[in-house]
Amino acid sequence: MAGHWKTGASVTESPHSIGSDWPLASIPDTQVRPLSVDGTTYRISIALPGGPTPAGGFPVLYLLDADAGFATxxxxHRRLSRRPDATGVAPAVIVGIGHGGGGLYDPGRRERDYVPRALQSSHTDGAEAFLNFIETRLKPDIGATLAVDPRRQALIGHSLSGYFTLWTLVRHPGAFQSYAAISPSLWRDEGLMADIPAIRGDISSVFIAAGEWEEALAPWQAEHANSADIARRRAERRMVSNARTFAARLGDHIGAGRVRFEMFPDQDHASVFGVAINRALRMVSGPHLT
Known part of the structure; x- marks a missing residue:
């Protein structure tokens, strides 16, 4: 399955020297390569599953913001998919899409890629162009190189990329069969929820999650000098309420059994990703996809 991909993807690339006599840490059975479109380059990281290849190929999970979340x-996934019978998580290929700037996030490129053109002040390429890159460049490249099943694809995102995940679900529901949006920034697009009734197509599963302290001030922030501003902003953005309402309305439309919402106690916008991802993996790569 390795094909032309470069194996041994680095866990991190630090601008600080850690000694040339020590090798960089890497995740076994992972691969990385740049993929460019119209002068823009993405860092594509891939994790290969163990075990025999299913007759139709492995499910494939496309992970956004991979510079921040690929290793996690x-x-x-590997810990859970060792025992699918016990965990409900099946082996799958994981394809991480990163901006490759050396940090966890590239705010400018995230804005350009995850927000629709009409909602951007600069009206750059927008979410439409980014989804087109995934559909017409990345997916064909993955399909030509690895044994994956195009009928079992999931999209996973957090925060702004979680919003892009739900935007894709609403605007282009046939792009993937399953979706996982952790802490989606639905406040960016008030009209998205209203268009849920227009969704057509066979969607297998949708997982939506948020952390308790995304809509209220966390106890450890009470003494911050700007705590009032933080509390006001969180109340205005309604991260938990919006996610819960979106999930409820989506469940009414496509069937409640296909949609799951979870609010994780004592978690904030950053910490909830690590806690929620195991539930998300069960939802989007479970037995119903095998």
Whole structure:
């Protein structure tokens, strides 16, 4: 399955020297390569599953913001998929899409890629162009190189990329069969929820999650000098309420059994990803996809 991909993807790339006599840490059975479109380059990281290839190919999970979350998702998935009978998580290929700027996030490129053109002040390429890159460049490249099943594809995102995940679900529901949106920034697009009734197509599963302290001030922030501003902003953005309402309305439309919402106690916008990803993996790569 390795094909032309470069194996041994680095867990992190630090601008600080850690000694040339020590090798960089890497995740076994992972691969990385740049993939460019119209002068823009993405860092594509891939984790290969163990075991025999299913007759139709492995499910494939496309992970957004992979510069920040690839290692977390790969190691969580591998721990769970060792015993699918016990955990409900099946082996799958994981394809991470990163901006490759050296940090966890590239705010400018996230804005350009995850927000629709009409909602951007600069009206750059937008979410439409980014989804087109995934559909017409990345997926064909993955399909030509690895044994994956195009009928079992999932999209996973957090925060702004979680919003893009739900935007894709609403605007282009046939792009993937399953979706996982952790802490989706639905406040960016008030009209998205209203268009849920227009969704057509066979969607297998949708997982939506948020943390308790995304809509209220966490106890450890009470003494911050700007705590009032933080509390006001969180109340205005309604991260938990929006996610819960979106899930309820989506369940009414496509069937409640296909949609799951979870609010994780004592978690904030950053910490909830590591806690929620195991539930997300069970939802989007479970037995119903095998």
């Amino acid at each position: 998702v790969v190691e969580t």
